[in-house]
Amino acid sequence: MKNTDTRSTRGLLFPTNGEVTSVVLSPSKFALPEELDVSAFFPNGAISIRLTHFPPSWNKLNHDWRIFVSRCTEHAPKNNSIAKFFEHEWKGNIIMAKCPSDVARWQRMPYIMNSEQSIAKELLERYAYF
Numbered sequence: 001m002k003n004t005d006t007r008s009t010r011g012l013l014f015p016t017n018g019e020v021t022s023v024v025l026s027p028s029k030f031a032l033p034e035e036l037d038v039s040a041f042f043p044n045g046a047i048s049i050r051l052t053h054f055p056p057s058w059n060k061l062n063h064d065w066r067i068f069v070s071r072c073t074e075h076a077p078k079n080n081s082i083a084k085f086f087e088h089e090w091k092g093n094i095i096m097a098k099c100p101s102d103v104a105r106w107q108r109m110p111y112i113m114n115s116e117q118s119i120a121k122e123l124l125e126r127y128a129y130f
Contacts, residue, residue, distance in 0.1 A: 009025055010098055013094075015093050020081050063099060065123055070091070073090075096123065
């Protein structure tokens with residue numbers, strides 16, 4: 001089924017099974033656009049942080065990103081994606097979602113280019129270096 005929500009965006013899912021994949025994320029029906037529904041990937045809830053600048057230079061990013069991580073990792077399985085890319089142990093899924101810099105001008109972001117995938121991985125490594 002095609003996603004027709006104009007408030008949808010793409011994200012990169014770093015799942016526990018080790019296969020990084022692209023996912024479509026949308027807010028719940030009555031939620032604000034930036035309140036993306038990630039409940040399918042985080043059964044015990046998620047917490048997130050919005051990334052607006054690239055460390056260590058702190059240059060402004062063309063698009064903001066939001067990192068979602070499991071709220072409760074105590075019983076979560078090891079994340080093989082993170083182990084593979086960063087050689088670091090992490091538990092539970094991680095999503096890197098591409099967001100507009102200005103929420104008032106939220107627009108559909110239907111894809112993540114290959115270069116943006118590299119940026120997302122670099123941001124994840126620098127911000128969440130565990």
